[in-house]
Amino acid sequence: MRFSDPFEQRFAEMITHYPTKRSVLVPTLLYAQDEVGFLSDEVITEIAGRLELTELDVRNVISYYSMLTTKPRGKFNVQVCTNIACMLRGGEELLEHCEKRLGIGHKGTTSDGLFSLEEVECIGGCSWAPAVQVNYEFHENLTAEKMDAVLEGCRRKGMQ
Numbered sequence: 001m002r003f004s005d006p007f008e009q010r011f012a013e014m015i016t017h018y019p020t021k022r023s024v025l026v027p028t029l030l031y032a033q034d035e036v037g038f039l040s041d042e043v044i045t046e047i048a049g050r051l052e053l054t055e056l057d058v059r060n061v062i063s064y065y066s067m068l069t070t071k072p073r074g075k076f077n078v079q080v081c082t083n084i085a086c087m088l089r090g091g092e093e094l095l096e097h098c099e100k101r102l103g104i105g106h107k108g109t110t111s112d113g114l115f116s117l118e119e120v121e122c123i124g125g126c127s128w129a130p131a132v133q134v135n136y137e138f139h140e141n142l143t144a145e146k147m148d149a150v151l152e153g154c155r156r157k158g159m160q
């Protein structure tokens with residue numbers, strides 16, 4: 001399969017920085033996912049071949065990271081942390097709020113393909129709980145009102 005020229009340039013650069021090819025697996029998967037939308041069977045075969053890994057090696061890594069997916073997601077992947085610090089500061093209520101607002105549950109995707117929702121473990125924003133990650137952006141100290149503003153911002157961006 002063919003990736004874009006910017007992907008190929010990044011890949012060619014990254015591979016020179018490490019003693020083993022395996023070391024670039026996670027960033028390569030992220031770049032491929034950004035480009036294709038998800039990690040399809042074809043992408044997995046391609047990356048396993050390039051990095052001299054088995055497809056099982058690649059799938060094992062994908063299953064470990066909540067940022068990586070083998071299924072298509074919405075344009076904005078809303079990950080709500082309900083781990084201890086966030087739970088104590090309203091993370092579960094925030095997840096329920098998102099479920100109602102978006103009309104989907106955990107691992108669901110809206111029918112317009114704009115949003116996916118996931119309940120996740122700690123995303124490293126405990127000091128500013130409750131925290132949510134949308135694609136690569138973090139949102140912290142959230143309330144229902146602030147969450148609505150985040151979702152609305154995504155909706156506007158998604159329509160551009």
Ligand code: FES
Nearest residue numbers: 081086122125126
């Ligand atoms: S517990 Fe939610 S970010 Fe750490």
